[in-house]
Amino acid sequence: METRTTRYRGERRTFESSSSNFELPSRSYDSKKRQRRTEEPSVLTLLPVILFTLAVFCFIRYVDFRLPTPLSVADIGENPKSFIEERARNDLIILTSVGPRVAGSHVNDITTVDTLTRIMQEIQRTKLAIHNIEFEVQKPIGSFYMKFQDGLTSSYSNIPNFVVKLEPVNRVTNDSVLVNCHFDTVPGSPGASDDMISCAVMLEAIRVLSRDPTPLRNTIVFLFNGAEENVLQGAHGFIKGKVAGSDEVGHEWTRNLKCFLNLESAGAGAREILFQTGPGNGWLVESYSKVPYPWGSVVGEEIFQSGLIPSDTDFRIFRDFAQIPGLDMAFVKNGYAYHTEFDNVENVTPGSLQHEGSNVLALLESLGNVDFSKIQYGDTKMVFFDVFGYFMISYSQKVAVVFNLFLGFLVLAIAWNEVDRNVGTMAWHVFSTLAAWTAGVICALIVGLLLNAFKMPSPYHSYPMSVFLIFGVPCLIGQVIVYSWALKEDNDFTWIAGKTTLALCLILTTPFTRIVFSITFNLLFGIVGWYIARLIFKGVSSSPVSVGYKLRLAFYLAVGEAFPMALSLYLVAGCLDTFVPIMGRSGSDSNPNLFIAILTSFTLTVPTATGIVPIFVYFKKAFLRGSAIVMLVLLGVLIFVVGKVPYTDTTPMRVHLIEVDRTHFDADLTTVKKRDAGLWLFNVDPNIPMFYDILGENIPELKHKNHVEIDAYDCEDLYCGLPFIFPVKKLIRRSHWIPKQITLPNEMTSRVRMEITQDSFISSDVRRITFSFVGPDHMTINFSPGKNYDIVKWTLTDNVPEPMSVLWKGRPTYFVYHARGIAFERFDVTIDFKRKAKPDPTSSDPLVDINYSAFYLHGAEMKSPEMLQFIKKLPSWTYVLGFTGVSHVYHVPV
Numbered sequence: 001m002e003t004r005t006t007r008y009r010g011e012r013r014t015f016e017s018s019s020s021n022f023e024l025p026s027r028s029y030d031s032k033k034r035q036r037r038t039e040e041p042s043v044l045t046l047l048p049v050i051l052f053t054l055a056v057f058c059f060i061r062y063v064d065f066r067l068p069t070p071l072s073v074a075d076i077g078e079n080p081k082s083f084i085e086e087r088a089r090n091d092l093i094i095l096t097s098v099g100p101r102v103a104g105s106h107v108n109d110i111t112t113v114d115t116l117t118r119i120m121q122e123i124q125r126t127k128l129a130i131h132n133i134e135f136e137v138q139k140p141i142g143s144f145y146m147k148f149q150d151g152l153t154s155s156y157s158n159i160p161n162f163v164v165k166l167e168p169v170n171r172v173t174n175d176s177v178l179v180n181c182h183f184d185t186v187p188g189s190p191g192a193s194d195d196m197i198s199c200a201v202m203l204e205a206i207r208v209l210s211r212d213p214t215p216l217r218n219t220i221v222f223l224f225n226g227a228e229e230n231v232l233q234g235a236h237g238f239i240k241g242k243v244a245g246s247d248e249v250g251h252e253w254t255r256n257l258k259c260f261l262n263l264e265s266a267g268a269g270a271r272e273i274l275f276q277t278g279p280g281n282g283w284l285v286e287s288y289s290k291v292p293y294p295w296g297s298v299v300g301e302e303i304f305q306s307g308l309i310p311s312d313t314d315f316r317i318f319r320d321f322a323q324i325p326g327l328d329m330a331f332v333k334n335g336y337a338y339h340t341e342f343d344n345v346e347n348v349t350p351g352s353l354q355h356e357g358s359n360v361l362a363l364l365e366s367l368g369n370v371d372f373s374k375i376q377y378g379d380t381k382m383v384f385f386d387v388f389g390y391f392m393i394s395y396s397q398k399v400a401v402v403f404n405l406f407l408g409f410l411v412l413a414i415a416w417n418e419v420d421r422n423v424g425t426m427a428w429h430v431f432s433t434l435a436a437w438t439a440g441v442i443c444a445l446i447v448g449l450l451l452n453a454f455k456m457p458s459p460y461h462s463y464p465m466s467v468f469l470i471f472g473v474p475c476l477i478g479q480v481i482v483y484s485w486a487l488k489e490d491n492d493f494t495w496i497a498g499k500t501t502l503a504l505c506l507i508l509t510t511p512f513t514r515i516v517f518s519i520t521f522n523l524l525f526g527i528v529g530w531y532i533a534r535l536i537f538k539g540v541s542s543s544p545v546s547v548g549y550k551l552r553l554a555f556y557l558a559v560g561e562a563f564p565m566a567l568s569l570y571l572v573a574g575c576l577d578t579f580v581p582i583m584g585r586s587g588s589d590s591n592p593n594l595f596i597a598i599l600t601s602f603t604l605t606v607p608t609a610t611g612i613v614p615i616f617v618y619f620k621k622a623f624l625r626g627s628a629i630v631m632l633v634l635l636g637v638l639i640f641v642v643g644k645v646p647y648t649d650t651t652p653m654r655v656h657l658i659e660v661d662r663t664h665f666d667a668d669l670t671t672v673k674k675r676d677a678g679l680w681l682f683n684v685d686p687n688i689p690m691f692y693d694i695l696g697e698n699i700p701e702l703k704h705k706n707h708v709e710i711d712a713y714d715c716e717d718l719y720c721g722l723p724f725i726f727p728v729k730k731l732i733r734r735s736h737w738i739p740k741q742i743t744l745p746n747e748m749t750s751r752v753r754m755e756i757t758q759d760s761f762i763s764s765d766v767r768r769i770t771f772s773f774v775g776p777d778h779m780t781i782n783f784s785p786g787k788n789y790d791i792v793k794w795t796l797t798d799n800v801p802e803p804m805s806v807l808w809k810g811r812p813t814y815f816v817y818h819a820r821g822i823a824f825e826r827f828d829v830t831i832d833f834k835r836k837a838k839p840d841p842t843s844s845d846p847l848v849d850i851n852y853s854a855f856y857l858h859g860a861e862m863k864s865p866e867m868l869q870f871i872k873k874l875p876s877w878t879y880v881l882g883f884t885g886v887s888h889v890y891h892v893p894v
Contacts, residue, residue, distance in 0.1 A: 067351025083357035104777030127210035140241025150727035158821035160226035168215035176219035178260035182228030198263030216368030235314035260326035269349035270333035275300030280379035289392035335581030411503035429497035432486035443478035444601035448593035457687035464580035475601035494614035518607035529560020587731035588683035647877040682735035723853035723885030775854030786845030
């Protein structure tokens with residue numbers, strides 16, 4: 001045996017090891033240590049640490065909602081080149097006063113386009129002569145495939161786009177920059193933030209730029225697209241659509257596009273975040289870093305592109321079909337208002353327009369003067385993040401990898417020296433930390449499971465930051481208990497162990513992800529703060545009641561933890577503000593309590609709390625007493641204040657309801673075999689099934705015995721014979737059918753039909769059929785060829801896309817979404833079916849099964865009197881998106 005000594009904060013700890021094996025660090029403490037532990041610090045001893053944490057939290061919430069002072073018309077004299085919120089808000093009020101603007105409706109296609117035209121005519125009259133402004137209405141036709149949800153082919157005809165071009169009269173370049181918003185909305189929503197606020201910002205930007213005595217170098221193209229909610233059709237129509245009577249692909253102003261800005265929303269009001277960039281092309285991030293009010297992070301980019309958020313934006317179209325780089329920005333706060341009647345002008349907070357408008361104007365002035373001939377396009381990805389909205393930091397992923405690896409190995413070397421180069425101690429530190437982190441996540445999950453068991457779904461729904469108490473405190477308790485057992489309540493042991501493990505995490509993950517920059521700063525500031533504190537306060541008493549110890553602790557928190565903790569909390573709070581409302585529309589198979597428990601505990605554990613946990617470990621008993629009090633108070637609040645219903649009138653439960661008239665046809669495709677009707681309620685909010693008893697108090701049809709649960713993966717008919725407006729089987733696998741006796745009026749159902757207008761064999765094994773669909777302006781068609789046939793060609797896209805990932809009866813399926821403008825027309829699809837080389841002689845499948853659904857999404861036909869009565873009975877804490885669908889089920893024989 002040999003004796004080795006380890007140094008921690010000037011003290012020496014001795015343990016024994018051998019050359020052949022090692023033992024864990026000695027857990028014996030000297031008499032001074034035991035005496036210090038008998039002092040039993042009170043809960044108040046932790047007060048400074050708690051106040052420090054609360055101060056950091058209050059600071060990040062302040063900067064998170066800090067908005068610029070909105071400028072008014074009276075400020076123009078002192079700010080002649082500035083964005084004026086008052087003018088933009090006036091445009092916003094006018095453009096949203098018409099109510100919901102569903103693509104294909106008169107309000108969207110005619111009224112809104114006419115209003116945009118009038119505003120642009122006024123801007124054109126007041127521009128300076130050195131600027132040229134042109135605008136026109138485009139009504140493109142086209143189709144494309146995209147991997148949205150389960151995958152779909154999107155088809156459109158004569159949808160409206162309003163396009164504006166601003167350029168200098170004496171143009172020196174043909175290069176142009178694209179800016180995009182959309183003015184259409186989902187049914188029932190006035191769409192102030194999604195997305196008319198961005199259109200109002202673009203109008204004001206044109207107004208300001210056209211009056212600037214110094215023209216921009218490049219052309220700016222402003223696309224006000226009228227069919228984004230139709231699965232990004234407006235943007236695709238501008239880039240790749242055709243106009244009737246012309247073979248020209250895409251609008252002529254797309255020819256020299258060099259980059260784009262996409263302006264979107266998934267919330268209402270507050271600040272606008274940059275959440276996607278590129279791909280590559282760090283010069284775009286550099287341009288954004290110069291805006292007056294930066295807010296953005298690569299965390300948002302990686303989360304969004306991972307598919308965790310069930311949504312998409314026009315960014316995809318410009319990136320994939322125009323193949324140009326860009327920036328994607330959106331409002332994300334108050335996601336409860338997204339796609340609801342609450343997305344109104346009143347919920348656009350003062351300063352929101354100023355924030356977005358000032359940034360967009362600055363970007364256009366920057367990109368509008370770029371010499372693109374000198375720009376080197378590339379695929380280098382960037383690490384970028386704002387520092388509390390004051391400025392932006394960005395650097396390439398290559399730089400991040402090099403620096404992170406250097407820092408990680410440096411921290412490991414420091415830790416190696418601190419444990420006197422003992423492998424056993426270092427391994428135990430890493431094991432202890434991983435065990436503590438795991439325990440923290442498990443404790444949070446246990447709370448989530450208990451909430452599920454006691455039927456308390458999403459008690460944090462209306463208050464996202466409450467998850468720090470509901471899941472965060474149990475997470476910290478689990479870590480403190482494990483660390484106390486493993487490292488005997490020594491905060492130096494715990495601190496070194498946490499930083500060692502963080503360094504290993506940084507080294508292992510930095511080649512694969514860019515979001516670890518928060519770990520970088522945690523390690524950098526932590527090491528610097530710790531060493532400076534040890535140097536300045538060398539020899540100071542280690543007693544927790546001594547003044548010297550408190551001063552050293554305060555110094556370390558200020559230098560080593562304040563910035564990295566604030567930066568991490570800033571990111572975590574932003575994620576929670578986004579994800580908590582999203583869980584209210586995350587689909588039937590999700591579990592909000594468990595998802596939020598994991599999200600909260602993991603983000604709180606790894607990047608945020610590793611510097612604070614050692615202090616809690618040192619004051620273990622005080623911390624556990626205080627935590628017990630917090631949890632008891634919280635339990636009382638959850639039971640007596642939140643209760644069983646966590647929703648409110650402004651943070652409602654989303655209820656999606658379609659009144660369905662469904663008809664099954666015989667093999668001749670005209671004889672009605674079966675017809676029924678019902679209300680189809682699907683669980684876009686996963687908690688809906690837990691509330692049927694409460695909802696059934698006023699609506700007996702919602703009681704469990706009066707409705708039928710549907711599993712979209714286990715249906716006799718293709719897509720269950722139901723009107724899926726989007727291919728979202730995975731999202732709403734479980735739904736409910738409430739039968740009703742009265743079918744829809746004949747004047748509605750008679751307008752929906754399918755006919756075969758051509759049927760011939762173009763070869764011995766290929767049959768060509770033209771299906772002609774008649775219906776309102778939105779429809780979906782699901783095709784599933786029989787087992788003996790393949791779809792080898794159709795008129796929708798150049799190539800038949802891969803079948804959807806979700807099979808039906810072991811057969812492939814194809815989802816087609818079609819929307820048109822206000823003008824009536826038939827929708828024809830010609831398909832070639834090829835008999836397989838080795839057909840299955842035992843198969844009795846038809847040539848193809850078809851589920852055809854047509855939707856009434858606006859006007860008086862959108863909701864029947866019966867549906868309106870049904871909705872009226874629902875509690876005020878629900879928001880109902882309701883409309884009407886007609887479904888026809890066909891089996892086309894071989």
